[in-house]
Amino acid sequence: MxxxxxxxxxxxxxxxxxxxxxxxxxxxxxxxxxxxNGAGKSTFIKMxxxxxxxxxxxxxxxxxxxxxxxxxxxxGYLPEMFRYQDWMTGSDLIDFHTKLFRLDKNQxxxxxxxxxxxxxxxxxxxxxxxxxxxxxxxxxxxALLPDPLLLFLDEPTSALDPLGRKDVRDIIxxxxxxxxxxxxxxxxxxxxxxxxxxxTIINKGRVVKSGSVSELLMEKVTLTxxxxxxxxxxxxxxxxxxxxxxxxxxxxxxxxxxxxxxxIPKIANFLVNEGAKIYELTPNHxxxxxxxxxxxxEGNNALEKGNNNATEKGNGL
Numbered sequence: 001m002x003x004x005x006x007x008x009x010x011x012x013x014x015x016x017x018x019x020x021x022x023x024x025x026x027x028x029x030x031x032x033x034x035x036x037n038g039a040g041k042s043t044f045i046k047m048x049x050x051x052x053x054x055x056x057x058x059x060x061x062x063x064x065x066x067x068x069x070x071x072x073x074x075x076g077y078l079p080e081m082f083r084y085q086d087w088m089t090g091s092d093l094i095d096f097h098t099k100l101f102r103l104d105k106n107q108x109x110x111x112x113x114x115x116x117x118x119x120x121x122x123x124x125x126x127x128x129x130x131x132x133x134x135x136x137x138x139x140x141x142x143a144l145l146p147d148p149l150l151l152f153l154d155e156p157t158s159a160l161d162p163l164g165r166k167d168v169r170d171i172i173x174x175x176x177x178x179x180x181x182x183x184x185x186x187x188x189x190x191x192x193x194x195x196x197x198x199x200t201i202i203n204k205g206r207v208v209k210s211g212s213v214s215e216l217l218m219e220k221v222t223l224t225x226x227x228x229x230x231x232x233x234x235x236x237x238x239x240x241x242x243x244x245x246x247x248x249x250x251x252x253x254x255x256x257x258x259x260x261x262x263x264i265p266k267i268a269n270f271l272v273n274e275g276a277k278i279y280e281l282t283p284n285h286x287x288x289x290x291x292x293x294x295x296x297x298e299g300n301n302a303l304e305k306g307n308n309n310a311t312e313k314g315n316g317l
Contacts (some may be wrong), residue, residue, distance in 0.1 A: 001024045001026060001060075002025050002026065002027045002061070002062060002063075002149070002150055002181045003023065003024070003031075003048060003061050003150070003181075003183065004024050004025070004059060004060050005021055005022055005048075005057065005058070005059035006057055006059065007020045007022065007056065007058070008021045008022070008044070008047060008054050008057035008058070008059050009055050009056045009057045010040070010044075010047060010052060010054055010055050011055040016205050017040045017043040018047070018054075018202075019040075019204075019205035019206045020057065021040075021044060021057075021200075021202065021205075021207055022207065023207070023210065025183065025198070026181075026197075026198075027179070027181055028176060028179050028180070028181055029176075029181055029182075029197045029198055030182045030196045030197050031181070031183050031184065031196065031197065031199070031200075032185075032186070032192040032195075032196035032199035032200070032213070033045070033183060033184065033200055033202070034189070034199060034200070034201045034202070034292060035201060035202040035203060036203065036296065039202050039203055039205065040204075040205040041185045042079075042080055042154055042185070044202075045077075045152050045154055045183070047059070048061055048066065048152070048183070049072065049075060049077050049152060050066060050071075050072055053067070061075070061150065062074055062149060062150060073102075074146065074148055074149040074150065075146070075148050075149075075150050075151070076143035076144055076145070076150070076151040076152065077154075078139050078142075078143040078151075078152065078153050078154060078156055079139075079154050080154040080158070080185075081155075084127045084135065084138070084139070085127060086126065086127055086128030087127075087128065088126065089123065089124055089125060089126055089127070090114070090119060090122060090124070090125060090127060090130070090138055091110070091123040091124060093127060093138060093142065094110050094114070094123065094138075094141060094145070095110075097142040097145055098110070101145055101146045103145065103146060109147075110123075113141040113142075113145055114141055116141070116144060116171060117138070117140050117141045117144070117167075117171070118137055118167055119134065119137050119138060119141060122134065132159035133159050133160045133161060133164050136156065136157075136158070136164070137160075137164070137167075140153075140156060140168070140171070148180060149179075149180060149181065150180070150183065151175060151180055151181070151182050151183070152183045152185075153172075153182060153183070153184050153185065153186075154185045155185060155186055156184070156186065157186060157188055157191060158186075158187075165188070165191060169194060172184070172195050173195065176195075182195075184196065189288045189289045189292055190287075190288070190289070192288060193213065193287065193288035196213050197213060198210075198211065198212045198213060199213055199288070201292055201296070203296050203299035203300065204299070206299065208295045208298060209291070213288070216286075216291060217285045217286050217287070217288065217291065218261050218285050218286075220257070220285070220286055221257075221258040221261055221283050221284065221286075222255055222257055222258070222283075222284045223256040223258055223267065223281065223282070223283050224253060224254075224255055224280060224281075224282040224283075224284060225253065225255075225256060225267075225271070225278065225280065225281055226252060226278070226279040226280035226281075227252055227253075227254070227276050227277060227278060227279065228252065228276070228277035228279065229252060229277075230248060230253075230254060231276075234276060235248060235254070237270070237274070238267070238270070241270065242256075242263060242267065242270075245257040258283075261283065267281075268281055
């Protein structure tokens with residue numbers, strides 16, 4: 001595993017920012033880390049990058065303990081809400097971060113990262129004259145300087161327009177193809193759903209849902225089937241052969257709730273063998289947004305229940 005944590009916790013005074021978080025991230029994955037504002041996402045990333053020391057728990061990144069200098073040399077990090085010196089040019093900033101990474105000054109490397117983020121030709125202008133989107137791209141260029149094995153992106157598309165978000169998506173896909181692991185924190189759930197292999201959702205510092213995106217979103221799938229004619233015999237055989245909940249629509253449509261996406265080709269073959277003419281066969285799975293909202297609600301309910309139980313015990317009930 002390129003990232004692995006065991007009970008990682010951070011407490012500030014009486015506030016528990018991150019509460020016993022366990023995750024495992026495979027090499028080459030795009031890993032989405034999600035939660036509401038104040039859920040502990042940025043604090044967790046700072047522990048992984050060695051910027052914040054955990055209160056308790058442990059972890060490894062790139063096979064080294066948290067905070068290991070050798071591991072940090074192969075990381076890139078784009079923090080949320082960063083600010084750069086307005087009086088510097090883009091080129092100056094790239095050179096400055098090159099020194100921070102203790103890299104040799106290399107014009108080819110600078111050209112490559114600027115080209116990758118779409119800023120080649122803009123590097124001679126002062127950062128203060130850059131738009132928010134251009135500054136976001138510049139931050140990403142700095143994060144890519146060490147050719148990282150592991151890239152942390154904390155809200156990388158927050159200041160970008162739709163075209164800029166697509167550019168970042170394309171960069172993430174290309175990095176994944178090159179074997180780079182990307183740890184992504186974003187509020188734009190549609191973006192996370194598009195690029196991520198696995199996700200973890202946290203609520204008030206605790207993990208409430210974790211797993212591969214495909215498995216989590218395919219837990220509940222409704223198959224929309226449009227036929228030339230819906231025969232009662234076909235509906236009955238579908239129920240008999242596949243043991244599924246079926247809703248019949250007056251417009252010659254069937255809505256079949258699936259337990260396994262592998263049933264889709266089986267149902268298609270069944271309908272063809274029954275002589276039905278299929279005009280539509282569309283699987284509709286849960287969106288990441290709906291999954292996220294449900295996970296947060298369930299997490300809040302569990303916390304409330306736990307607090308009520310603690311109150312009852314304290315009252316001797």
